[in-house]
């Protein structure tokens with residue numbers, strides 16, 4: 001059941017964004033490298049999921065999987081939630097799930113489904129494809145195996161964000177800001193940005209000129225320990 005008045009039908013959005021990221025269960029590849037034994041993106045000590053406010057309205061009446069993040073869920077490193085809450089855009093809530101052993105695949109948030117990617121927006125405001133969450137390069141196996149990302153996943157990712165951006169310009173603006181920060185990061189480390197383009201090809205993008213060079217996956221850097 002969707003919230004009356006919400007522009008997005010989250011059940012439909014989830015059903016249309018359910019393709020596996022890779023043919024293998026990538027959680028099996030990264031969990032052995034996490035001392036907590038969980039896939040990194042499902043370990044609240046490493047990543048705090050978010051939901052759009054209307055998405056939380058949908059989830060809270062359709063599943064018991066989630067609760068609003070309190071800051072004390074990572075038992076090894078409880079924290080005051082105020083700082084991260086203040087850094088979180090207005091249209092999002094920080095959430096916590098019951099953990100990977102109790103995951104309900106159908107009730108994963110959009111943020112679970114998008115990880116380890118985010119929509120990349122050029123400086124002239126075009127959503128051209130998927131960029132990598134580079135802060136997870138040493139944790140996420142997928143970021144060292146972009147050749148494994150399925151065409152269906154890439155297609156569903158693009159369709160989902162085309163739909164979300166058609167309703168929420170604020171979300172587009174946040175990803176434009178993140179893309180700008182990403183260009184600054186890659187310029188600082190003097191590397192180009194890998195992009196899984198919406199046209200099906202993969203490119204390295206210059207962080208300064210934004211010039212794109214089509215590449216084979218073999219050109220991409222792998223990140224230890226993968």
Ligand code: SF4
Nearest residue numbers: 026030039041140141
């Ligand atoms: S997306 Fe990355 S961090 Fe998450 S389970 Fe797969 S390999 Fe691990």
Ligand code: SF4
Nearest residue numbers: 042097099100103112
């Ligand atoms: S809902 Fe599932 S996929 Fe999302 S963080 Fe929790 S365990 Fe991971």
